[in-house]
Amino acid sequence: MSGFQNIIGHEQLVRHLKNAIQMNKVSHAYLFQGDSGSGKRTVADAFAMTLQCQEGGSEPCGACRSCRQAGSRNHPDIIYVTHEKPNSIGVDEIRDQLVNDIQIKPYNGKYKVYIVAEAEKMTVQAQNALLKTLEEPPAYAVILLLTSNGESLLETIRSRCVLLNLRPVPDSRVKQYLMERLEIPDYQAEVCVAFAQGNIGKAVMLASSDNFHEIKTSALQLLRNVEEMDINEIVASVKSIVQYKITINEDADGIVFKDQMKSIRDNARTSSYEGIELILQAIQTAKERLDANVNFELTMELLFLTMKEN
Numbered sequence: 001m002s003g004f005q006n007i008i009g010h011e012q013l014v015r016h017l018k019n020a021i022q023m024n025k026v027s028h029a030y031l032f033q034g035d036s037g038s039g040k041r042t043v044a045d046a047f048a049m050t051l052q053c054q055e056g057g058s059e060p061c062g063a064c065r066s067c068r069q070a071g072s073r074n075h076p077d078i079i080y081v082t083h084e085k086p087n088s089i090g091v092d093e094i095r096d097q098l099v100n101d102i103q104i105k106p107y108n109g110k111y112k113v114y115i116v117a118e119a120e121k122m123t124v125q126a127q128n129a130l131l132k133t134l135e136e137p138p139a140y141a142v143i144l145l146l147t148s149n150g151e152s153l154l155e156t157i158r159s160r161c162v163l164l165n166l167r168p169v170p171d172s173r174v175k176q177y178l179m180e181r182l183e184i185p186d187y188q189a190e191v192c193v194a195f196a197q198g199n200i201g202k203a204v205m206l207a208s209s210d211n212f213h214e215i216k217t218s219a220l221q222l223l224r225n226v227e228e229m230d231i232n233e234i235v236a237s238v239k240s241i242v243q244y245k246i247t248i249n250e251d252a253d254g255i256v257f258k259d260q261m262k263s264i265r266d267n268a269r270t271s272s273y274e275g276i277e278l279i280l281q282a283i284q285t286a287k288e289r290l291d292a293n294v295n296f297e298l299t300m301e302l303l304f305l306t307m308k309e310n
Helices: 011-022 040-052 065-071 091-099 124-135 171-180 186-196 200-208 212-225 231-244 258-269 273-291 296-309
Strands: 029-033 078-080 112-116 141-147 162-165
Touching: 011 040, 011 162, 029 040, 040 065, 040 078, 040 112, 040 141, 091 112, 091 124, 124 141, 171 186, 171 200, 186 200, 273 296
Parallel strands: 029 141, 029 162, 078 112, 112 141
Antiparallel strands: none
16 A cells, blocks of 8 residues: 555546645545546555554655554554455445444544445445444544445435546556556557556556457457357457457547558448448447446447447
8 A cells, every 4th residue: 555646647536635634624435436447446545544644744654653554454443344245245244344343433543444345336225324324424434435336326325425536547647657667568558558448457457467469369350350250259259358348449549459440441341331320339339238237248249249240
């Protein structure tokens, strides 16, 4: 865990949090919303560490006992809510780790900070249990909810939190980070940036992947040859790229395979205007389904079948 200075992008959000600390106007509940890999956990960790720092500044000193404890995830007043079932956070877990625990005063800090990752997985009962605490929190309590889908939380929960959206990081910043910090060569960083679409976590995962070249080749083969492929080949190709949930971008400036533009244009010429319109509609439908967490493989298979037919 480290401070705000190591966060890539999200300047406006970080400025908001620093100002809250400086002006002593820290809210009792924050909702950090952004895609998986967007940096929610990194920002929340930095905020928690700064709140508990014994120096009391708007950046953690990194040297005091509190910062060292926070850095090793061993701070008694920074509590990470855990859950046993992978797809749900139950009412007992929220009660035991947060609602009941929050009544105990901080051990040695000014605040008691609770970090609930994947907050969208809280059951309705768990959210209702948390709601009572959000309505009347102790003065020292700060609750940080991290979610990729804030809409799935009860409106009564959202209305009691300061909502902070993590926006995509500019491509230039992501590329600079990959090249300078991870020493990724220029051409590979360029492709990782295009795939990541402003998501620093996804960019790092792609850049660190041993089989990234194979993933890129599979995606390219699928896009180029979908017309001739049968359903089994399409399904196999989708499965090979499924873990990266590669997005298809309609904007030519954001196309992942700019070096393949001639091939893409040649393919486009074989379709009618009606066919291209149907493909664009199918891409939009696929994006909406993925935003609604519909099964990724099924969504992509339906998309590529539409592309094949048109």
